[in-house]
Amino acid sequence: MIQKTLNKTPEAKKQEKSTIQNESYAPRHELSPDVDLYLDNNSYVLEFALPGVDEKSIDVSVEKNILTVKGVTQSSLPEGYELYYSENASGDYKRSFRFDEQISIDEISASHKNGLLRVTLPLKAPVSRKIEVGS
Amino acid sequence: MIFKELLQDMDRAQREMFRWMDAPLGQGAAFPLISIYRNEEGLLLQADVPGVGPEQVDISIANDVVTISGKVPGYGAEKEVKDSDQSAGGEGDANAPESSFSALRRERFSGEFSRTIELPVEVDSAKAQAKVKDGVLELILPLREERKPRKVSVTGA
Numbered sequence: 001m002i003q004k005t006l007n008k009t010p011e012a013k014k015q016e017k018s019t020i021q022n023e024s025y026a027p028r029h030e031l032s033p034d035v036d037l038y039l040d041n042n043s044y045v046l047e048f049a050l051p052g053v054d055e056k057s058i059d060v061s062v063e064k065n066i067l068t069v070k071g072v073t074q075s076s077l078p079e080g081y082e083l084y085y086s087e088n089a090s091g092d093y094k095r096s097f098r099f100d101e102q103i104s105i106d107e108i109s110a111s112h113k114n115g116l117l118r119v120t121l122p123l124k125a126p127v128s129r130k131i132e133v134g135s
Numbered sequence: 136m137i138f139k140e141l142l143q144d145m146d147r148a149q150r151e152m153f154r155w156m157d158a159p160l161g162q163g164a165a166f167p168l169i170s171i172y173r174n175e176e177g178l179l180l181q182a183d184v185p186g187v188g189p190e191q192v193d194i195s196i197a198n199d200v201v202t203i204s205g206k207v208p209g210y211g212a213e214k215e216v217k218d219s220d221q222s223a224g225g226e227g228d229a230n231a232p233e234s235s236f237s238a239l240r241r242e243r244f245s246g247e248f249s250r251t252i253e254l255p256v257e258v259d260s261a262k263a264q265a266k267v268k269d270g271v272l273e274l275i276l277p278l279r280e281e282r283k284p285r286k287v288s289v290t291g292a
Contacts, residue, residue, distance in 0.1 A: 034243045040236035049185035051270035081172035088168040115270015116186040
């Protein structure tokens with residue numbers, strides 16, 4: 001039987017303070033894409049489901065410590081056809097996430113394949129240095 | 136009394152709509168979600184399958200019933216998900232695999248799927264065409280020839 005996974009996995013519940021928090025869901029006239037969040041070695045990875053959005057219609061931006069993903073759907077009504085039955089809402093996608101200072105903003109990257117946008121947010125390397133003792 | 140009739144009408148309308156659909160939405164929503172368009176030539180079926188490429192979906196048609204099945208690849212298909220009692224990003228022992236990851240939030244559908252849809256019209260399955268682009272499957276199903284509307288010319292008596 002196919003089961004949809006619950007939102008918060010046990011690992012997430014154990015985290016007291018999340019490095020990445022959901023900042024906002026889209027307002028009612030926009031769609032909020034489903035998102036998976038992974039911690040992969042030293043990076044957080046967000047996967048956004050953006051079916052029907054081609055790569056050039058995707059906008060990924062970072063402002064202060066908020067990541068925002070927008071996607072404009074190609075018109076879902078095919079030319080010359082009438083709608084007969086629909087289950088999926090059509091519209092543009094938007095969703096934001098807040099992240100904290102552990103993320104190295106300059107190294108955030110994104111890739112796209114098969115309607116899935118993957119945004120990688122690397123954690124900053126821990127700072128360690130020797131401190132000399134002066135006389 | 137009137138309210139009860141209204142409910143019965145609504146129930147009947149819903150049953151009508153679901154007569155040719157498989158599992159109704161609500162508990163355990165079906166995947167993928169679909170839309171069906173039609174014109175004089177036939178049907179166009181669209182299904183949202185984000186993360187799925189052409190090689191990962193199978194379509195079969197029999198007796199005007201379409202089955203869409205496949206698998207949504209998991210994150211890093213070659214990797215394995217860490218055990219829940221291991222700390223995220225932790226060291227682990229020397230025998231642990233080099234790269235490992237943990238899932239913190241899962242909203243997307245993942246894994247194998249199969250959905251059966253009974254079509255409202257008779258189609259010519261031999262002429263069906265399918266393509267997958269940007270996570271959307273489009274299936275073109277031309278009407279069976281004898282089901283197409285025919286023009287009848289009117290002659291004078």
